[in-house]
Amino acid sequence: MKNIIITLALLFGISGLSQAQEKFDQELADKVGADPYGMKKYVIAFLYRGDRLNEYSAEERAELQKGHMANISRLAEEGKMVLAGPFFGNEDLRGLFFFDVQSIEEAQALTESDPSIKAGVLKMELKEWYGSAALPLLFDLHSKIAKEDI
Numbered sequence: 740m741k742n743i744i745i746t747l748a749l750l751f752g753i754s755g756l757s758q759a760q761e762k763f764d765q766e767l768a769d770k771v772g773a774d775p776y777g778m779k780k781y782v783i784a785f786l787y788r789g790d791r792l793n794e795y796s797a798e799e800r801a802e803l804q805k806g807h808m809a810n811i812s813r814l815a816e817e818g819k820m821v822l823a824g825p826f827f828g829n830e831d832l833r834g835l836f837f838f839d840v841q842s843i844e845e846a847q848a849l850t851e852s853d854p855s856i857k858a859g860v861l862k863m864e865l866k867e868w869y870g871s872a873a874l875p876l877l878f879d880l881h882s883k884i885a886k887e888d889i
Contacts, residue, residue, distance in 0.1 A: 768872070771872040771873060771875055771876065772872055773872035773873075774872070777871060777872055777873070778869055778870060778871060778872055779869070779870075779872040780841060780867055780868070780869055781821070781837050781838060781839060781840070781867070781868045781869075781870055781874065782837075782838045782840050782842070782843055782845070782846035782865055782866070782867055782868065783835060783836065783837055783838070783865070783866050783867075783868045784835065784836035784837075784838065784846060784850055784863040784864070784865050785832060785835060785863060785864045785865075785866070786825075786832070786833045786834040786835065786836065786861050786862075786863055787831050787832055787833060787861065787862050787863070787864065788831045788833055788860075788861070788862075789855070789856075789858070789859040789860045789861045789862045790859055790862070791858060791859030791860060792859075792860050794859070795858065795860065800860065803854050803855045803858050803860050804855070806853075806854030806855070807853055807854055807855040807861070810852055810853045810854065811823050811836075812888075814836075814838075814849060814852075815878050818839060818875060818878075819838055819839055819840060819849055820836055820837065820838055820839070820849075821837050821838070821839045821874040821875045821877060821878065822835070822836070822837035822874060822877060823835065823836045823837070833861060836850070836863075837868070837870075837874060839874070839875055843865050843867065846865050847865060850863045850865070
């Protein structure tokens with residue numbers, strides 16, 4: 740019985756592997772920088788409420804937010820940011836950025852280009868993360884489903 744189970748497991752495993760290999764696209768994997776598991780390293784920025792938020796008027800904060808959004812768009816167009824978004828609610832943790840970079844130092848330089856970071860309205864904590872190498876493909880997909888810009 741044990742041999743039958745092992746044989747079945749091997750057959751299903753080999754069958755699943757061959758199906759995965761049939762779907763595998765080496766050109767696409769190379770384009771997105773995938774490792775053999777279809778994964779790669781990113782840097783996530785956790786955006787927190789900054790210490791200087793109350794130093795700005797509502798109008799100044801609105802201008803900083805416009806600059807913040809423009810910076811996100813620029814980084815996405817450059818392929819450096821693959822995912823970004825705010826959290827619901829009014830907690831200190833405000834949102835996330837996923838950077839398609841190889842180091843914390845490179846992500847740090849990118850975060851310093853954000854007007855809200857420069858002004859102290861937001862601050863960031865950076866962590867390396869291992870995830871699907873397909874994330875950079877989301878930017879093009881999102882543009883196909885969004886009727887309006889944020």
